Amino acid sequence: MTIYLHGGGFAYSNPPLERIMAYRLSQVTGRPAFAVDYRLAPAHPFPAAIEDVVAAYRSFLSQDVPAGRILLAGESAGATLLLSTLLVLAQAGDPLPAGAVALSPVTDFAANHWATPSDQGCDPADPVGDQYLAGARPDQAPQSPLYGDLRGLPPILLAVGGDEILLHDARRFAEAATTAGVDITLDIYDHMPHAFQATVVSPDACHLPTATTFLQRVGEWVARFPAAPAVR
Numbered sequence: 551m552t553i554y555l556h557g558g559g560f561a562y563s564n565p566p567l568e569r570i571m572a573y574r575l576s577q578v579t580g581r582p583a584f585a586v587d588y589r590l591a592p593a594h595p596f597p598a599a600i601e602d603v604v605a606a607y608r609s610f611l612s613q614d615v616p617a618g619r620i621l622l623a624g625e626s627a628g629a630t631l632l633l634s635t636l637l638v639l640a641q642a643g644d645p646l647p648a649g650a651v652a653l654s655p656v657t658d659f660a661a662n663h664w665a666t667p668s669d670q671g672c673d674p675a676d677p678v679g680d681q682y683l684a685g686a687r688p689d690q691a692p693q694s695p696l697y698g699d700l701r702g703l704p705p706i707l708l709a710v711g712g713d714e715i716l717l718h719d720a721r722r723f724a725e726a727a728t729t730a731g732v733d734i735t736l737d738i739y740d741h742m743p744h745a746f747q748a749t750v751v752s753p754d755a756c757h758l759p760t761a762t763t764f765l766q767r768v769g770e771w772v773a774r775f776p777a778a779p780a781v782r
Contacts, residue, residue, distance in 0.1 A: 554583050555624030555631050586602060588602035591684065603632070611644070621651065625747060627682075648704060649775055652707070652709070654716055654745045655708070655723070660689035706732060712742055
């Protein structure tokens, strides 16, 4: 099965969009997808959302769903929470999921990469980091996954748009994960903005072909893992 974590700058949700994204992920992976309705900032800042995702994951384990048959997937803020969750689970000694798909995560809140464009990015994405952190240090894990102990994490498919500010962030995390021995794949989609995959909900969207390609890529990557058992 796939546990899906929506984006929204840690402060917003869009249930209709999230249902469609969960459905699309279920289509391409051939697995049931479950969207986590995690708590949002500023009313519920760090670490509330991570706690909710960890609790959701553990709830499936408690229902005898093998960790090796669970995948995590998320975009933007959801991708950050996904990576943070992996670090929390690893530190606690929980069995880790089979793999994770992270699109456009923030991995380093200490970097000022959304105030000015990165070396190649130009998309003005704003992760609303101040509301989310609410005073927590930006240069520590799990809130900034780049600073965590990445050793032993499961395979990760990391996707990012070539025209977004978080491009450099994604490259840094991929390099750190590779150094830590993680099986990580970095896919860069040329000329794409932040969280471009959301255009699959709009037939008229100009980025629809690339978003569809991304979902197909997810399906191919996920095919390497054992399928989830039937849901009763």
